[in-house]
Amino acid sequence: MKYINVVIDNNSRHTDTYYTYGTSLDVKKGDIVKVPFNRGNKLKSAYVFQDDVVPECDPAIIKEIESLDGNISLTSEIMDTCIWMKRRYGIKYLDAVKCFAPNGKPAKEGKEKEPYKDVAGEPQIIKQLTDEQAMALAQIRQAVQEGRQENFLIHGVTSSGKTEVYMQTIAEVIAAGKTAIMLVPEIALTKQITDRFIARFGKENIAVLHSKLTKRERFDEWMRIRKGQAKIVIGARLGVFAPLDNIGVIILDEEHEATYKSDMTPKYDTVDIALKRLMYFDGILILGSATPSVVSYQRAREGIYHLIELKQRYNNTPLPKVELVDMREELKAGNRTIFSDRLYRKSVEALEKGKQIILFLNRRGYSTFISCRECGEVLQCPQCGISLTYHKRENAGICHYCGRKFRVPDSCPTCGSHYIKYFGTGTEKVEEFTRELFPDKNIERLDLDTAKNNREINRIIGNFSKGRTDILIGTQLVAKGLDFKNVGLVGVVSADVSLNVPDYRSTERTFQLVTQVAGRAGRGGEEGLVIVQSYTPDNFALTTAAEHDYKKFFDMEIKIREFMDYPPFSDLILVEFTSEDETEAIETAEKCKEYLIRCKIEGKGENIFAPKLSTNFKGKESFRYYILIKCPKGFRNKYIYYIDTFGEMLTGQKCRCSMIIDVNPYSTF
């Protein structure tokens, strides 16, 4: 009889510890077993975290495991990563292990279905590598062949051929007998990558993992990976949890995208997990982006990542020319419309030449807020406290958080005045105005209101790329990776929208957005034109984006981050307290703050902010308060440890308040 330590598949903080069981079977760390649990000895699944342990509890109470599931098991590396995740994110063992464990049930014997029978695979012409690509590859190849754990940040302008570098790296890794994970920021993008990879590597070697697979599909793919049949995994962020062994490379394309940070428990950062796993296998990490995140670029500066630059574009297509238009001047000149004189003239010019136009505005709806001119009252959603956006087609004020619709009153609910007016501009208004300006042109709008599902999005995009649409107006959806050949002009209607978001990353976001949207212009070989309208055209995010000068942007932004002590010079730790009782939520948050100050981790606690109400929280019948900690570099683990012990004290007492930790959150809170 030997003893093992397991974690029970019981989703509670109270039971999230090791339980010791005895067995005479050959059970290893990573195995999944069935054990009798609690008074009724009901059978529960359990994950083996340690084999061959010396029992620490009274041997008399130790039970024996019921059975071992021979078909599915995790690996020793995965269990180590789970333990590390628990510490790093302040989550339960079970939260971590659920990321790796298969969910769903196996297909009935003989009923496995062919996963990619409909995918033909796009035939590939292997282009001659540019000098830059060849040099990049040589560096990476050396690390692969010598089996060193190294990290690379590829800063490559659009169409500089990053994907080709990724594919040749993977070929190298496979040849060395290792495996690979290729991640993209969105599920929609897995399709085109899968097509290209299947053509290059063959479909039997490829598996796809993302959250839109059915349970059955996901289980089957999981199994193919675990058995070692599929050696290359393509996926969205959860692909990083693929049960691969001996991982040689993990690639994150468009690494700056916010989707790599999980916003659900466990609130992990994909790069974190990738690095942790790669250290175990001595594999390499590759991050690719045209606009690297400030955090990643700083890591490259510090030597944590090797920086590889790809400046040359295929066919040497010139980057589009970007012009900034000062909207204050327009206003002074008496132009109160959303089209500056410059944008209007250039639009006419482009249309006359038979070119297409994209107008970008990162805000849907007609007007952004509805307000009473008499008393200044702004209509808000009673549940979310967010100002309502006016949608003309629906003739309603819509809350963009909860989606509820409200009829707009003809008189002000506070003062009774009839001066209810609409302010601010959304895509719907841009569309209406553009139709007035160009009545004989084909105009379409692409945002969450016009395209509720994928098919609609594809229809609108299809129309545009076939040239049936002259002007396409849209939100972020038009900015993403699509290759339109005939776009002569891109207009950013208002760059101020993303610039004025109250978040320390808003400047970075704006630079990335403008660069990304600009990249839609002039892809057919001719030089494209981009016009960016703003009330603050001298903001450095805009001027540097207009000059296509990432480094200049970075140098200025990093100084601000350092001065303000924001990431990467600190970690922002958000601790959220949710309870049905509002005072309990506030008091627990306050207690946590006091506890952390008493722990004297670093400083005198001036970096821990007082509890605030979470405005973004949509929970019914409950309240959420949060405290924010500006955690000095190097103290993250210590803070998480003490927050976690505070959480354990909470579960010890009978407190109906739940606690969630989020490090460097992306969404506003």
Place this chain on the structure above:
DNA sequence: TTTAAACACGAC
């Protein structure tokens, strides 16, 4: 006296 619902407790 019977039956249901509320509550409290501990798990190897």
Place this chain on the structure above:
DNA sequence: TCGTGTTTAAAT
């Protein structure tokens, strides 16, 4: 969390 055993309240 989740089943079990115990207490308390309502129904016959």
